[in-house]
Amino acid sequence: MDLSFYAGKKVFITGHTGFKGSWLCKVLTLHGAKVMGYALKPNSTPNLFEIADIESTIIHIIGDIRDLEYLKKAINEFEPEIVLHLAAQPLVRESYLDPVSTYETNIMGTVNICEAIRGCKSVKSFVNVTTDKVYENKEWEWGYRENDRLNGFDPYSNSKSCSELVTSSYINSFYSQNKNLGVSTCRAGNVIGGGDFAKDRIIPDCIRAAHSKKDIIVRHPLSIRPYQHVLEPVIAYLYIAMMMYQDKVYSGSYNIGPDDNDCIKTGELTTLFCEKWGEGLKWINKGEENAVHEAKYLKLDISKVKQTFGLKPRWRVSEAVEKTIEWSKAYYSGKNIDVLMKQQILLFLED
Numbered sequence: 585m586d587l588s589f590y591a592g593k594k595v596f597i598t599g600h601t602g603f604k605g606s607w608l609c610k611v612l613t614l615h616g617a618k619v620m621g622y623a624l625k626p627n628s629t630p631n632l633f634e635i636a637d638i639e640s641t642i643i644h645i646i647g648d649i650r651d652l653e654y655l656k657k658a659i660n661e662f663e664p665e666i667v668l669h670l671a672a673q674p675l676v677r678e679s680y681l682d683p684v685s686t687y688e689t690n691i692m693g694t695v696n697i698c699e700a701i702r703g704c705k706s707v708k709s710f711v712n713v714t715t716d717k718v719y720e721n722k723e724w725e726w727g728y729r730e731n732d733r734l735n736g737f738d739p740y741s742n743s744k745s746c747s748e749l750v751t752s753s754y755i756n757s758f759y760s761q762n763k764n765l766g767v768s769t770c771r772a773g774n775v776i777g778g779g780d781f782a783k784d785r786i787i788p789d790c791i792r793a794a795h796s797k798k799d800i801i802v803r804h805p806l807s808i809r810p811y812q813h814v815l816e817p818v819i820a821y822l823y824i825a826m827m828m829y830q831d832k833v834y835s836g837s838y839n840i841g842p843d844d845n846d847c848i849k850t851g852e853l854t855t856l857f858c859e860k861w862g863e864g865l866k867w868i869n870k871g872e873e874n875a876v877h878e879a880k881y882l883k884l885d886i887s888k889v890k891q892t893f894g895l896k897p898r899w900r901v902s903e904a905v906e907k908t909i910e911w912s913k914a915y916y917s918g919k920n921i922d923v924l925m926k927q928q929i930l931l932f933l934e935d
């Protein structure tokens with residue numbers, strides 16, 4: 585895959601201090617893009633943004649996505665050609681604890697980025713990053729398609745369904761009159777990869793347990809999810825943004841996920857992790873009392889992105905787990921993470 589298009593391009597990313605945002609910045613700066621990031625400070629210690637030293641390679645703005653005036657000022661001063669919107673409260677369980685703030689960030693954040701783009705004539709391509717959870721989950725064994733009904737169950741998923749609708753309204757009401765602006769929403773499955781330190785996500789839980797030599801606790805081992813390496817959606821966002829920049833006809837909504845045989849149960853993913861980590865690591869099934877609702881089946885149909893762009897998954901889930909373990913072991917043994925991330929990115933693009 586050739587991303588040399590990005591050399592010298594001005595790219596504005598919201599949520600650049602997060603897990604996906606940090607990988608995105610690394611890929612973009614490796615290809616010579618000029619990046620401005622807008623987000624809150626990293627919210628965990630440690631965090632990938634600092635470990636990968638993203639700050640020294642981009643223009644780094646600490647700002648709240650709910651602050652429209654500050655967001656507009658940043659975007660208008662930078663005059664980006666491409667905008668990727670990732671800033672969000674991205675955790676289902678957190679959204680049960682604080683639904684109001686999840687809705688504020690995820691819905692008004694989308695309204696604000698759409699509004700800021702409306703007033704910024706330099707933007708030619710905009711990708712809104714939502715999630716596989718935007719669909720009304722019917723516990724189907726087959727994958728959701730882009731034209732299935734949007735209506736996420738919990739506040740996080742539902743706020744992302746709303747983010748899709750906000751984007752659609754801005755396209756219909758304002759952007760359709762702009763011949764030069766392409767807009768897409770991307771609905772990616774669960775990502776894994778080096779540098780995710782989030783609470784309540786299975787692979788970060790595995791790594792924390794493995795590092796402290798404890799058993800891994802799995803709450804929903806039978807849930808099926810479209811697990812994929814973080815570089816899969818990151819590269820897909822960049823590819824779609826590039827294609828829309830060249831021709832806005834590529835605007836649309838796209839699912840990004842693994843092939844059907846890599847949509848696996850969380851228990852299977854954890855077993856894979858234990859085998860590849862070694863050191864006798866084990867997991868235990870521990871359902872919780874008063875557990876919040878989580879869907880059992882969630883698969884994506886990725887025919888559209890394959891058909892439209894020829895994009896297909898590059899790393900099988902087992903390879904994604906290997907790369908995550910490689911990153912984590914390198915991190916805990918003090919190796920140079922910048923070098924490792926660049927190696928993984930180049931390998932991914934070659935495969």
Ligand SMILES: NC(=O)c1ccc[n+]([C@@H]2O[C@H](COP(=O)([O-])OP(=O)(O)OC[C@H]3O[C@@H](n4cnc5c(N)ncnc54)[C@H](O)[C@@H]3O)[C@@H](O)[C@H]2O)c1
Nearest residue numbers: 599601602603604623624648649670671672674715774775
């Ligand atoms: N990680 C996954 O498995 C996954 C799957 C599908 C979709 N997504 C989506 O991808 C995006 C990035 O997810 P992530 O896993 O990197 O999450 P993350 O928590 O690591 O990063 C979230 C980013 O959003 C920023 N942010 C949060 N609230 C903000 C606010 N009020 N103002 C400004 N910035 C704010 C944070 O500072 C951070 O930079 C999110 O939109 C998420 O919904 C993630």
